[in-house]
Amino acid sequence: MTKHSDREFHLFHALTFSLAHLFHDSFTAFLPPLLPLLISSMGLSYSMAGLLMVFFRLPSLLNPLIGLLADRFSLRFLVVLTPAVTAVAMSLLPLAPGYGMLTLLLLIAGLSSAAFHVPTPVLVRHCSGDRIGTGMSLFMVGGEASRSLGPLLFLAAVSLWGPEGVWRLIVLGLAASLVLYLRMRSLPARPAGRSITARVRLRTLLVRLRRLYMVIAGLTLSRTILVAALTSFLPTYLTTRGASLWLAGAALSVLELAGAVGTLGGGIISDRLGKRSLLLIAGSAYPLFMLLFIFVQGWLTFPLLIALGLFLFSTQPVLMTMVQNEGQFAPALANGVYMTLSFAITSLVTLLIGFLGDRIGLNATYTICALISLVGIPFALLLPRDSSRS
Secondary structure, three states, X not given: OOOOOOOOOXXXXXXXXXXXXXXXXXXXXXXXXXXXXXXXXXXXXXXXXXXXXXXXXXXXXXXXXXXXXXXXXXXXXXXXXXXXXXXXXXXXXXXXXXXXXXXXXXXXXXXXXXXXXXXXXXXXXXXOOOOHHHHHHHHHHHHXXXXXXXXXXXXXXXXXXXXXXXXXXXXXXXXXXXXXXXXXXXXXXOOOOOOOOOOOOHHHHHHHHHXXXXXXXXHHHHHHHHHHHHHHHHHHHHHHOOOOHHHHHHHHXXXXXXXXXHHHHHHHHHHHHOHHHHHHHHHHHHHHHHHHHXXXXXXXXXXXXXXXXXXXXXXXXXXXXXXXXXXXXXXXXXXXXXXXXXXXXXXXXXXXXXXXXXHHOHXXXXXXXXXXXXXXXXXXXXXXXXXXXX
């Protein structure tokens, strides 16, 4: 990376990382639209379907270790390989002969995803200067756009070749890794000039950031319980209400596309309005829109999904920026611990949603999730006003 001021925002580099996020996460978005097919063909319960999402996220337990390695060694080429590895694992899911092979492929994809997502935000922070929220938003918008594109790409492949022909999409992952290699070979895998040493310990990080992680845990629970409910089970939920697989998949794409816009706007607005204010506004809005979505049917479903996506995903770059700002003495490790915390919360709520869905139905489960998401409001109030702005 060329020499530049630490306060300068470099759009070209930020867009490079956003495109990398887009390439990689398009394949991780295959599982939600695949779940209705797996539930039908394998006779899976909602709990077993939710457990598949847990297996995908299980390698996130290694995030702190990946963060330690990223703070000490160059992992650039590991990041470059991840789109190809993830594409192979996710594209082979429809060919899996049983539940065991499904879990193995998802574990591989999850490990590849962890290897991408831990080191990259550190580079984003480095190239964002004083506009860290904007840089994080550009990075996150690539991921959110991929989760809109991914289901459509999967459904298009199913329509053309059937579920057994989805493996043909592997070539896109290979091409993505080649593009990343050509675009990123001149970039360092970790920013230069940081005082990162082998003596930085996980315990030191946790002691320094324990209050921040407690607040972030509450905020993450607030948004994650709705994100997990919608991104994991929305196609399944809508098909139980009579929607076709295509319409259900399109609804997920609409949600994710709105989430991409919300992600981009969230970081930019937080740079001006302040993190605390944005978290309070969003945390008050998305429970309300979720309740409306549950009790409304017909054409109003899509405007409500758009509103949900805008507010629900606007908080993610804000949380990532808070972690990067406070943990800058070991940024990859701080990000790894944050992602592990997010994994633990996401896994628990996904299992809870599957468990409740089997016993009381997804409609009642969605209502409970909307009420639990209100917990984000008091946690946002714990943030100090004087540190809410970048």
